[in-house]
Amino acid sequence: MAFYNTDVAQLHDDLVNKRVSATELTKAAFKQIKATDDDVKAFLALNEEAALDQAAKLDQAGIDPDQPLAGIPLAVKDNIVTKGLTTTAASKILANFKPVYDATVVEKLLAAGAINVGKTNLDEFAMGSSTENSAFQTTRNPWDLTRVPGGSSGGSAAAVAAGDVLGALGTDTGGSIRQPASFNGVVGMKPTYGRVSRWGVIAFASSFDQVGWLSQSVKDNAYLMEAIAGADKRDMTSANREVPNYVANLAKADVKGLRIAVPKEYFGDGIDADVQEVVEAALAYYESLGAIVDEVSLPHTKYGIPAYYILASSEASSNLQRYDGIRYGFRANDVKNLEDVYVRTRTEGFGPEVKRRIMLGTFSLSAGSYDAYFAKAAKVRRLITDDFNKILKDHDVIMGPTAVSTAFKIGAEVTDPTKMYMNDLLTVTTNMAGLPGMSVPAGFSKENGMPVGLQIIGKAFDEQTVYDAGYVFEQTTDFHKQTPRLGGQN
Amino acid sequence: MAEKLGREAAKHVAELAKLSFTDEELDQFVPQLEDTMHLFDDLQKMDTTGVEPMYSPTQEANVMREDVAVPSGQRDALLANAPETDKGLIKVPAIIDESED
Numbered sequence: 016m017a018f019y020n021t022d023v024a025q026l027h028d029d030l031v032n033k034r035v036s037a038t039e040l041t042k043a044a045f046k047q048i049k050a051t052d053d054d055v056k057a058f059l060a061l062n063e064e065a066a067l068d069q070a071a072k073l074d075q076a077g078i079d080p081d082q083p084l085a086g087i088p089l090a091v092k093d094n095i096v097t098k099g100l101t102t103t104a105a106s107k108i109l110a111n112f113k114p115v116y117d118a119t120v121v122e123k124l125l126a127a128g129a130i131n132v133g134k135t136n137l138d139e140f141a142m143g144s145s146t147e148n149s150a151f152q153t154t155r156n157p158w159d160l161t162r163v164p165g166g167s168s169g170g171s172a173a174a175v176a177a178g179d180v181l182g183a184l185g186t187d188t189g190g191s192i193r194q195p196a197s198f199n200g201v202v203g204m205k206p207t208y209g210r211v212s213r214w215g216v217i218a219f220a221s222s223f224d225q226v227g228w229l230s231q232s233v234k235d236n237a238y239l240m241e242a243i244a245g246a247d248k249r250d251m252t253s254a255n256r257e258v259p260n261y262v263a264n265l266a267k268a269d270v271k272g273l274r275i276a277v278p279k280e281y282f283g284d285g286i287d288a289d290v291q292e293v294v295e296a297a298l299a300y301y302e303s304l305g306a307i308v309d310e311v312s313l314p315h316t317k318y319g320i321p322a323y324y325i326l327a328s329s330e331a332s333s334n335l336q337r338y339d340g341i342r343y344g345f346r347a348n349d350v351k352n353l354e355d356v357y358v359r360t361r362t363e364g365f366g367p368e369v370k371r372r373i374m375l376g377t378f379s380l381s382a383g384s385y386d387a388y389f390a391k392a393a394k395v396r397r398l399i400t401d402d403f404n405k406i407l408k409d410h411d412v413i414m415g416p417t418a419v420s421t422a423f424k425i426g427a428e429v430t431d432p433t434k435m436y437m438n439d440l441l442t443v444t445t446n447m448a449g450l451p452g453m454s455v456p457a458g459f460s461k462e463n464g465m466p467v468g469l470q471i472i473g474k475a476f477d478e479q480t481v482y483d484a485g486y487v488f489e490q491t492t493d494f495h496k497q498t499p500r501l502g503g504q505n
Numbered sequence: 506m507a508e509k510l511g512r513e514a515a516k517h518v519a520e521l522a523k524l525s526f527t528d529e530e531l532d533q534f535v536p537q538l539e540d541t542m543h544l545f546d547d548l549q550k551m552d553t554t555g556v557e558p559m560y561s562p563t564q565e566a567n568v569m570r571e572d573v574a575v576p577s578g579q580r581d582a583l584l585a586n587a588p589e590t591d592k593g594l595i596k597v598p599a600i601i602d603e604s605e606d
Contacts, residue, residue, distance in 0.1 A: 115579045208562040222561035251568045321544040346588035353600045357523040377522040393558035433540045449562025
């Protein structure tokens, strides 16, 4: 059974009323993974024994009607640590790493009774937009196996699109949840910086990274977010703010009078015409539902890519200093001295994209470059954030395309890093400002039939309005119900 | 500011980052990095006089807590992740260079 045409609420009802057991659902997830994953390659590790064990225990105890996620199979991106289960960040340098603790988000999931079926593929250390930078495998897009699933949370997005699970955890540093969601026709929410704990998430760029969900529907995403959001003593950047009842509040969702800002910089040059066409139709649809659509300007948008690649690479070069071949992970063979351990371990353990980013970051932070690069980019970050805040004073949300194109062909961009970076044009600025952003399925390209995502950006800590706007759209359209034709369904 | 990174500077940065590249790799990496840094030139033209740099979107103030050591009871699991161990300790190569014997 593929997890299509069902949702968290339906499965929960079936579980509580014993129409299905947690064991049956978990077995169904593994059956679907085995039927699809030779083609899709979404998973790096399966957690079959522990998952079935946990399901059996839940079935024996009975499903708690107050735990909507109890017995629901879900997946976890492989840069989020899971106790006793290999966590690699898709890097050779962590190929055999077995964490001794669970990340806060995993701990919360397990406490909610959810079942972790396995770890999903990503670009090494979440650096990339296609999963082609994984040291182990390239995930393929279930809608067209010759195309990438996007990245870096490409494994999570493909697993959801393939019907393996209803939801999968992702991380988003510059668009890594939203862009793959757009490429795979699923929902992807990056919450406000600080909404979700980062404790146990393998750090890439600490002032940008956030954990969120890839899911088949907005409502499921809201269920899943409720389970992981909130302050955490172990992450001092997690925000001490109450988490709303996202799902319950959806019942009141309405877009009549919703003030939607549409930045003119999110259309035109550099954004494919087939993508613009779908997004313009979605905006017209919101208008027909009574929303007020205004064209606005976010003038510093084009500086987002250079500023982001300076700041995020700088943070990465610092965060990745810990991989030294001493206490855990890969160590190069036949090393002669300490310097050799460091240099050869890192040179053999990191892939080319990670090395490029470490080089960019080290350069930007080095004496003589700091002011012109790192400090300058941090000032531009302020200007980008001010742009957003100014627009969001008079508007409830900002909308536009999530990605500049639909899913591109495997191999098409991986040899040209700078071209690959431009994929993040419409998503990085949200991370710079720390705002919540979600991609929802908005239709299909007339050119190649691939899914197109609509991006909805909200005010800080106002995920609710973003969910509401996406929910109304999905209640009255059926794009999110379309599924790829892939072997092993039914 | 549109100066090129260049091969020698790239080697210096690699040294700072504890990475090394072969000549063939530098042939590929240096133009790629220069290409990306070309994007950075746009920033140099911007007037940012008086703009306060922003290093993080967090609005949380520093949170203080007591620094209390808690036994993890996971010595074996931790050691199992180490590349080389000996009698319950992590083994590392000699810090003194042995390559010049």
